[in-house]
Amino acid sequence: SQQGEEDPQALSIQEGENATMNCSYKTSINNLQWYRQNSGRGLVHLILIRSNEREKHSGRLRVTLDTSKKSSSLLITASRAADTASYFCATVLFSGGYNKLIFGAGTRLAVHP
Amino acid sequence: NAGVTQTPKFQVLKTGQSMTLQCAQDMNHNSMYWYRQDPGMGLRLIYYSASEGTTDKGEVPNGYNVSRLNKREFSLRLESAAPSQTSVYFCASKWGGPINSNQPQHFGDGTRLSIL
Numbered sequence: 001s002q003q004g005e006e007d008p009q010a011l012s013i014q015e016g017e018n019a020t021m022n023c024s025y026k027t028s029i030n031n032l033q034w035y036r037q038n039s040g041r042g043l044v045h046l047i048l049i050r051s052n053e054r055e056k057h058s059g060r061l062r063v064t065l066d067t068s069k070k071s072s073s074l075l076i077t078a079s080r081a082a083d084t085a086s087y088f089c090a091t092v093l094f095s096g097g098y099n100k101l102i103f104g105a106g107t108r109l110a111v112h113p
Numbered sequence: 114n115a116g117v118t119q120t121p122k123f124q125v126l127k128t129g130q131s132m133t134l135q136c137a138q139d140m141n142h143n144s145m146y147w148y149r150q151d152p153g154m155g156l157r158l159i160y161y162s163a164s165e166g167t168t169d170k171g172e173v174p175n176g177y178n179v180s181r182l183n184k185r186e187f188s189l190r191l192e193s194a195a196p197s198q199t200s201v202y203f204c205a206s207k208w209g210g211p212i213n214s215n216q217p218q219h220f221g222d223g224t225r226l227s228i229l
Contacts, residue, residue, distance in 0.1 A: 040223075045217035
Protein backbone atom coordinates (compact mmCIF):
# COMPACT_ATOMS: atom_id res chain seq x y z
CA SER A 1 0.00 0.00 0.00
CA GLN A 2 1.14 3.54 -0.65
CA GLN A 3 2.88 5.54 2.05
CA GLY A 4 1.30 8.84 1.06
CA GLU A 5 -2.27 9.35 -0.01
CA GLU A 6 -3.69 12.64 -1.21
CA ASP A 7 -7.20 13.87 -0.65
CA PRO A 8 -9.24 14.81 -2.59
CA GLN A 9 -8.40 12.91 -5.76
CA ALA A 10 -9.75 15.79 -7.83
CA LEU A 11 -10.60 19.42 -7.08
CA SER A 12 -12.33 21.98 -9.31
CA ILE A 13 -12.39 25.67 -8.33
CA GLN A 14 -12.72 29.15 -9.81
CA GLU A 15 -9.82 31.55 -10.29
CA GLY A 16 -9.18 33.56 -7.17
CA GLU A 17 -10.38 30.85 -4.79
CA ASN A 18 -8.07 28.96 -2.46
CA ALA A 19 -7.25 25.30 -3.04
CA THR A 20 -6.41 22.93 -0.20
CA MET A 21 -4.98 19.46 -0.71
CA ASN A 22 -4.24 16.98 2.03
CA CYS A 23 -1.75 14.17 2.35
CA SER A 24 -1.70 11.38 4.90
CA TYR A 25 1.12 8.94 5.47
CA LYS A 26 1.74 5.88 7.59
CA THR A 27 5.27 5.76 9.00
CA SER A 28 7.77 8.18 10.48
CA ILE A 29 9.45 10.41 7.91
CA ASN A 30 12.57 12.52 7.48
CA ASN A 31 10.76 15.14 5.47
CA LEU A 32 7.81 15.60 3.16
CA GLN A 33 7.89 17.20 -0.27
CA TRP A 34 5.21 18.54 -2.59
CA TYR A 35 5.54 18.37 -6.37
CA ARG A 36 3.45 19.70 -9.25
CA GLN A 37 2.96 17.96 -12.58
CA ASN A 38 1.51 19.78 -15.55
CA SER A 39 -0.15 17.63 -18.18
CA GLY A 40 2.42 15.79 -20.28
CA ARG A 41 5.37 17.09 -18.27
CA GLY A 42 7.65 15.91 -15.49
CA LEU A 43 7.27 16.67 -11.82
CA VAL A 44 8.46 20.00 -10.48
CA HIS A 45 9.50 20.40 -6.86
CA LEU A 46 7.44 22.99 -4.96
CA ILE A 47 8.39 22.85 -1.32
CA LEU A 48 10.10 20.64 1.27
CA ILE A 49 9.13 20.59 4.93
CA ARG A 50 11.30 18.84 7.48
CA SER A 51 9.86 16.61 10.18
CA ASN A 52 10.69 19.20 12.87
CA GLU A 53 8.89 22.01 11.03
CA ARG A 54 5.17 22.73 11.32
CA GLU A 55 4.57 25.29 8.59
CA LYS A 56 6.37 26.64 5.55
CA HIS A 57 5.54 29.30 2.99
CA SER A 58 6.67 29.90 -0.56
CA GLY A 59 4.90 32.65 -2.47
CA ARG A 60 1.21 31.66 -2.69
CA LEU A 61 1.94 28.23 -1.26
CA ARG A 62 1.54 27.29 2.37
CA VAL A 63 2.41 23.82 3.63
CA THR A 64 1.67 22.46 7.07
CA LEU A 65 2.89 19.26 8.67
CA ASP A 66 1.36 17.50 11.66
CA THR A 67 3.57 14.55 12.56
CA SER A 68 1.24 13.48 15.38
CA LYS A 69 -1.55 12.98 12.85
CA LYS A 70 0.84 11.90 10.08
CA SER A 71 -0.66 14.44 7.72
CA SER A 72 0.27 17.46 5.63
CA SER A 73 -1.70 20.03 3.69
CA LEU A 74 -0.87 22.23 0.73
CA LEU A 75 -2.78 25.50 0.40
CA ILE A 76 -2.64 27.51 -2.81
CA THR A 77 -4.05 30.98 -2.25
CA ALA A 78 -5.68 33.16 -4.92
CA SER A 79 -5.49 30.39 -7.49
CA ARG A 80 -4.87 31.04 -11.18
CA ALA A 81 -5.69 29.05 -14.29
CA ALA A 82 -1.96 28.32 -14.58
CA ASP A 83 -2.16 26.38 -11.28
CA THR A 84 -4.15 23.68 -13.08
CA ALA A 85 -2.03 20.55 -12.61
CA SER A 86 -1.67 17.40 -10.53
CA TYR A 87 -0.10 17.81 -7.11
CA PHE A 88 1.78 15.03 -5.37
CA CYS A 89 3.06 14.66 -1.87
CA ALA A 90 6.16 12.56 -1.39
CA THR A 91 7.37 11.31 1.94
CA VAL A 92 11.03 10.63 2.53
CA LEU A 93 11.81 7.62 4.66
CA PHE A 94 14.96 5.63 5.17
CA SER A 95 14.56 2.05 4.00
CA GLY A 96 16.80 -0.51 2.36
CA GLY A 97 19.94 1.57 2.89
CA TYR A 98 18.80 4.77 1.25
CA ASN A 99 16.28 7.56 1.57
CA LYS A 100 13.24 6.62 -0.49
CA LEU A 101 10.88 9.16 -1.97
CA ILE A 102 7.41 7.61 -1.77
CA PHE A 103 4.75 9.33 -3.86
CA GLY A 104 1.01 9.39 -3.39
CA ALA A 105 -1.42 9.08 -6.29
CA GLY A 106 -1.91 12.85 -6.50
CA THR A 107 -4.68 15.44 -6.51
CA ARG A 108 -5.84 16.76 -9.89
CA LEU A 109 -6.57 20.47 -9.57
CA ALA A 110 -8.58 22.32 -12.20
CA VAL A 111 -8.78 26.12 -11.91
CA HIS A 112 -11.42 27.67 -14.14
CA PRO A 113 -11.12 31.26 -15.44
CA ASN B 114 20.05 25.12 -18.90
CA ALA B 115 18.40 21.88 -20.02
CA GLY B 116 18.15 20.11 -16.62
CA VAL B 117 17.13 16.47 -17.16
CA THR B 118 16.66 15.35 -20.76
CA GLN B 119 14.94 12.11 -21.72
CA THR B 120 14.80 10.45 -25.12
CA PRO B 121 12.69 9.34 -26.82
CA LYS B 122 9.49 11.13 -25.77
CA PHE B 123 7.22 8.44 -27.23
CA GLN B 124 7.76 4.84 -28.27
CA VAL B 125 5.58 1.93 -29.33
CA LEU B 126 7.03 -1.57 -29.07
CA LYS B 127 5.82 -5.06 -29.75
CA THR B 128 5.93 -7.67 -27.02
CA GLY B 129 9.38 -9.20 -26.83
CA GLN B 130 11.23 -6.27 -28.39
CA SER B 131 14.00 -4.53 -26.51
CA MET B 132 14.86 -0.89 -26.16
CA THR B 133 16.87 1.55 -24.10
CA LEU B 134 15.53 4.76 -22.62
CA GLN B 135 18.13 7.49 -22.35
CA CYS B 136 18.52 10.12 -19.64
CA ALA B 137 21.09 12.86 -19.23
CA GLN B 138 21.41 15.66 -16.68
CA ASP B 139 23.61 18.74 -16.82
CA MET B 140 23.39 19.81 -13.16
CA ASN B 141 26.41 17.80 -11.96
CA HIS B 142 24.14 15.73 -9.70
CA ASN B 143 25.43 12.57 -8.08
CA SER B 144 22.17 10.65 -7.69
CA MET B 145 19.94 9.57 -10.55
CA TYR B 146 16.66 7.66 -10.56
CA TRP B 147 14.24 5.87 -12.87
CA TYR B 148 10.52 5.83 -12.03
CA ARG B 149 7.40 4.58 -13.73
CA GLN B 150 4.04 6.32 -13.46
CA ASP B 151 0.82 4.41 -13.98
CA PRO B 152 -2.76 5.78 -13.90
CA GLY B 153 -4.14 6.20 -10.39
CA MET B 154 -0.81 5.48 -8.78
CA GLY B 155 2.10 7.54 -7.64
CA LEU B 156 5.56 7.21 -9.13
CA ARG B 157 7.31 3.95 -8.31
CA LEU B 158 11.08 3.65 -8.20
CA ILE B 159 12.61 1.13 -10.59
CA TYR B 160 16.35 1.67 -10.07
CA TYR B 161 18.60 4.34 -8.70
CA SER B 162 22.28 5.23 -8.91
CA ALA B 163 24.14 6.96 -6.10
CA SER B 164 27.19 7.72 -8.24
CA GLU B 165 28.96 6.77 -11.44
CA GLY B 166 29.48 3.02 -11.56
CA THR B 167 26.90 2.11 -8.91
CA THR B 168 23.28 1.07 -9.32
CA ASP B 169 20.70 -0.40 -6.94
CA LYS B 170 17.22 -1.83 -7.20
CA GLY B 171 14.16 0.14 -6.21
CA GLU B 172 10.60 -1.09 -5.63
CA VAL B 173 9.84 -2.55 -9.07
CA PRO B 174 13.10 -3.62 -10.79
CA ASN B 175 11.92 -6.84 -12.45
CA GLY B 176 12.17 -6.76 -16.23
CA TYR B 177 14.56 -3.80 -16.30
CA ASN B 178 18.30 -3.17 -16.33
CA VAL B 179 20.19 0.09 -15.94
CA SER B 180 23.59 1.54 -16.73
CA ARG B 181 25.22 4.59 -15.20
CA LEU B 182 27.47 5.37 -18.12
CA ASN B 183 29.07 8.42 -16.52
CA LYS B 184 28.03 11.13 -14.09
CA ARG B 185 25.65 12.69 -16.62
CA GLU B 186 23.91 9.67 -18.12
CA PHE B 187 21.68 6.93 -16.70
CA SER B 188 19.94 4.57 -19.12
CA LEU B 189 17.07 2.12 -18.58
CA ARG B 190 16.83 -1.02 -20.70
CA LEU B 191 13.88 -3.30 -21.33
CA GLU B 192 15.35 -6.57 -22.59
CA SER B 193 12.06 -8.23 -23.56
CA ALA B 194 9.15 -5.81 -23.36
CA ALA B 195 5.83 -6.96 -21.92
CA PRO B 196 2.40 -5.23 -22.03
CA SER B 197 2.61 -4.75 -18.24
CA GLN B 198 5.53 -2.38 -18.86
CA THR B 199 3.30 0.08 -20.72
CA SER B 200 3.77 3.22 -18.67
CA VAL B 201 5.28 6.67 -18.53
CA TYR B 202 8.91 6.53 -17.46
CA PHE B 203 10.59 9.40 -15.65
CA CYS B 204 14.22 10.00 -14.96
CA ALA B 205 15.24 12.22 -12.07
CA SER B 206 18.42 13.47 -10.48
CA LYS B 207 19.43 15.23 -7.30
CA TRP B 208 22.43 16.72 -5.61
CA GLY B 209 24.07 14.52 -3.01
CA GLY B 210 23.78 10.82 -2.36
CA PRO B 211 20.75 8.67 -1.55
CA ILE B 212 21.41 9.16 2.18
CA ASN B 213 20.94 12.91 1.82
CA SER B 214 17.22 13.45 2.17
CA ASN B 215 16.93 17.22 2.11
CA GLN B 216 17.48 17.87 -1.57
CA PRO B 217 14.66 17.88 -4.12
CA GLN B 218 14.65 15.68 -7.16
CA HIS B 219 14.63 17.19 -10.65
CA PHE B 220 12.60 15.35 -13.26
CA GLY B 221 12.68 14.99 -17.01
CA ASP B 222 9.49 15.22 -19.07
CA GLY B 223 9.13 11.47 -19.41
CA THR B 224 9.02 8.77 -22.06
CA ARG B 225 5.57 7.46 -22.93
CA LEU B 226 6.00 3.79 -23.76
CA SER B 227 3.29 1.52 -25.18
CA ILE B 228 3.83 -2.20 -25.60
CA LEU B 229 1.42 -4.05 -27.82
